[in-house]
Amino acid sequence: MSNAGRVTIAGLAEQLGLSKASVSYALNGLPGVSDETRERVLALAEQLGWHPSSSARALSRARSDTIGIVLRRDPSLLGTEPYYMSLLAGVESELSETGRSLLLRMVGTDSGQEVAAYRRWSAEARVDGVMLFDLTFDDPRPALLEQLGLAYVLHGNRETLAPGKVLLYDARADAEVLVTHLAALGHRRALHIAGPAEFEHEADRRDAVGATGRELGLEFAFAASDYSMGSGERIAAEAIAADPGITAVLTSNDLLALGAQTALNRAGREDVAIASWDDSLLCRLGTRPITALDRSPEEQGRRSTRMLLDQLAGAPTPDHRARASHLIPRATSVPAPAPAAR
Structure with a gap:
């Protein structure tokens, strides 16, 4: 054999x-x-x-003109995640300018299906390279892709994950912008509704939020979630009921922010500030538009695609950093309530 x-x-x-x-x-x-x-x-x-030999792989992949993305998301829910829709628009925009195509698969939350997709793509020479998102601790995917000989680019916060192959975000800078904004509004106790705890970028965000908060005298309670609107609503409702002293909520995406706002409105707590780590159309709608961080996801998609295409061409990419984020204050940037008179 x-x-x-x-x-x-x-x-x-x-x-x-x-x-x-x-x-x-x-x-x-x-x-x-x-x-x-x-x-x-x-x-x-x-x-x-x-898996194919390196020479056969190079010959076959030179003709595929396709890059692949596997998302561990329920296909029926992808349309509710504006961040990924915008990022994919950036990927498609960059690829269309070079005559290449995108192969997208959504495999639910089963990591085994994602690994199987990479193995099959490698065996069938379907793609020239892939993009990775939501890195976990001890993530097996980079090593697998190295073994398969597939080019790849990661979206992450640390260059050491895969030197030269990471589109770098700055979790610390983003946290400083958000926490400084809430502290300047006078808030001293806040809730951070984060994403799944196994994701490295969520751990980086939590560490940065906690450190910046301590520097500015703003204490955070933390809760992990699955990024859904339902989780944001449930977690915010439970936290505010248990601790009425919370006067601000920071969420890791726009859906969580919208869910938190729903819970706060139902509780009659429009005095609680809300800020989202991701901006989208969802944050701009309604009677109380939500303060959010514009992270330029479409541009992120374009930059990571250029990095991958440069890697395939053997050309250097001069800048591996994502565009710096900027805050868009809206109606939910409310000041902390004045202390009750004794």
Whole structure:
């Protein structure tokens, strides 16, 4: 089956009782084999950990002109996440200027399906490179992509994650902008509704928010969430009921902010300030538009795409940093209530 333990096309063909040509067609997504045969070949290749040689991979991928993105999101909910919709618009815009295409897959929350997608894309030579989001602690994906020989770009806060392959955000600078704004409004106790605790960027945000808050005399309570409007509403309602001294809410995205605002409105607490880490149309609508950080997600999509295309071309990318964020104060930038008279 293999040379020195390496799985080969000849070995796969022998085990499956097929010709080497049929196995090659199946692995490379070419016509000439039935769907049933292709599925058999791909299933065995994935089981045995087969991946193409670097020379074959380079030849095939030079012709794909496609980059891939796998999102661990429910496909039915993607339209409710303005950040990703804007970022993908930036990716598509940059690709359209170079005649390339985007292959997008949404696989729910199962990390195994994401890994399987990368393995299949590699085996079929479907994409030239991929983009990664929502890095977790000890994330296996960079090492897997290195093994598969797929070019990639990460969206993250630390260059050490993959030197030269990270579009860098500045969690500390973003936190300073948001927390300084709330502190200047006189708030001294706030709630930070963050995203999932396993994401590295959420840990970075939490550390930066806590550190900046301590410097400015603003104490934060923290709660993790799944980024949904329902979670924002539930967490804000519970926190305000348990601690009426909270006078400001900072959320990790716009949906959480909208949910928090719904809970606060229901409780008659329009005196509580709200600020979102992400801006979108959702933050601008309604009778009380929400203060938010404009992080330019469309430009982020363009920059990360340029980085990936430069990497594929063997060209340097002069700037690996995302555009600096800026705050847009709106109606929810309310000052802290005056202390009750004794």
